[in-house]
Amino acid sequence: MHFKTIIKSHFYIFPFLLLFGCQEKKAETKKENLIQGSKNRVEQNDSMDKVKDGMVWIPGGTFTMGTNEKEAYPAERPAVKKKVEGFWMDQTEVTNAQFREFVKATGYLTVAEREIDWEEMKKQLPEGTPKPDDELMKPGSMVFSPPAHAVPTHDISLWWKWVTGANWQHPEGPESDLKGKDQHPVVHIAFEDAQAYAAWVGKRLPTEAEWEFAAKGGLNARYSWGDELNPGGQFMANTFQGDFPHENEGKDGFTGTAPVKSFPPNPYGLYDIIGNVWELTDDWYDALKYNRLVGNAPALDTSISQCYNPSNPYAQERVIKGGSFLCSDNYCVNYRPSARHGQAYDSGTSNVGFRCVQDDQPTLLGLSDR
Ligand SMILES: [Ca+2]
Ligand SMILES: [Ca+2]
Numbered sequence: 001m002h003f004k005t006i007i008k009s010h011f012y013i014f015p016f017l018l019l020f021g022c023q024e025k026k027a028e029t030k031k032e033n034l035i036q037g038s039k040n041r042v043e044q045n046d047s048m049d050k051v052k053d054g055m056v057w058i059p060g061g062t063f064t065m066g067t068n069e070k071e072a073y074p075a076e077r078p079a080v081k082k083k084v085e086g087f088w089m090d091q092t093e094v095t096n097a098q099f100r101e102f103v104k105a106t107g108y109l110t111v112a113e114r115e116i117d118w119e120e121m122k123k124q125l126p127e128g129t130p131k132p133d134d135e136l137m138k139p140g141s142m143v144f145s146p147p148a149h150a151v152p153t154h155d156i157s158l159w160w161k162w163v164t165g166a167n168w169q170h171p172e173g174p175e176s177d178l179k180g181k182d183q184h185p186v187v188h189i190a191f192e193d194a195q196a197y198a199a200w201v202g203k204r205l206p207t208e209a210e211w212e213f214a215a216k217g218g219l220n221a222r223y224s225w226g227d228e229l230n231p232g233g234q235f236m237a238n239t240f241q242g243d244f245p246h247e248n249e250g251k252d253g254f255t256g257t258a259p260v261k262s263f264p265p266n267p268y269g270l271y272d273i274i275g276n277v278w279e280l281t282d283d284w285y286d287a288l289k290y291n292r293l294v295g296n297a298p299a300l301d302t303s304i305s306q307c308y309n310p311s312n313p314y315a316q317e318r319v320i321k322g323g324s325f326l327c328s329d330n331y332c333v334n335y336r337p338s339a340r341h342g343q344a345y346d347s348g349t350s351n352v353g354f355r356c357v358q359d360d361q362p363t364l365l366g367l368s369d370r
Pocket of ligand 1 (some may be wrong): 238239240241250251252253254255256325
């Protein structure tokens with residue numbers, strides 16, 4: 001599924017620019033906390049392969065980011081070496097039940113539930129773009145709405161629809177609800193929504209490098225579990241089987257989102273790191289990122305924008321990873337750790353969610369430096 005095309009097709013209704021503030025981390029300064037942190041670290045090192053409050057330890061190290069596979073999309077190439085430090089990562093995508101706890105405690109209103117500010121929205125549109133009809137300016141979100149028959153796959157507006165009243169509590173629109181979906185990943189989440197949740201639980205969003213390191217699971221393979229898509233005939237992730245977009249066969253057991261942990265974990269113990277829903281990361285999307293790193297393309301002019309998508313020059317996009325239940329082998333082969341897409345930072349959809357990470361505890365090493 002090509003988000004850049006979505007945005008082009010829905011040029012007037014997709015980018016809802018809303019300002020968001022960076023969450024500043026509070027530095028731990030008390031000596032007692034550092035000592036306690038050191039004790040925790042020792043305990044963690046003794047159980048690195050174990051779970052802590054639904055998170056697993058990702059050891060960190062140097063890895064191959066991106067890929068040199070010819071079949072991969074240009075934005076994934078060429079492969080580069082990247083180092084990440086160790087961190088804790090949620091074993092699953094954030095679920096509806098978890099997000100509900102956050103909303104109950106804080107009264108938080110997601111971007112998809114807020115009134116749309118045309119003055120802000122038009123900053124991401126070409127000058128002179130007319131204001132859309134009032135009907136389209138009501139709160140809502142993008143919902144996958146498959147056609148009944150085969151359609152040309154160059155026009156994604158044939159299966160992505162703007163639905164007024166669609167949001168995380170009503171994923172298919174106002175008539176839908178979350179009954180029976182407590183353990184499904186929360187969707188219709190914009191970047192600032194994910195950031196707000198992460199701050200509330202004392203975590204943060206992963207960088208793209210952290211996410212990809214974790215997804216690769218210590219393997220340097222095409223998928224997060226190895227080089228075969230369905231080893232031994234087993235489905236390893238919730239993707240799309242059939243002729244996209246109209247023929248969703250659901251051979252893996254699900255035609256939409258699945259409850260988290262419905263498929264086997266990767267070697268680090270992460271569930272649905274591939275498929276189910278795309279996952280937001282903290283990085284701005286730059287389609288030429290790896291080419292710039294190896295000197296094949298000039299540095300990004302950040303005075304113009306922090307992201308770059310030649311197909312969508314006006315939008316401000318964050319990187320999403322892992323693909324979703326809509327990724328099929330006949331259209332969008334994004335169920336691979338190196339795959340990457342841009343997602344307008346102020347918009348959610350029915351197939352984008354997130355998971356959080358957390359840094360290791362502070363150590364006594366920090367004290368000796370003071
Ligand atoms: Ca599926
Ligand atoms: Ca996922």
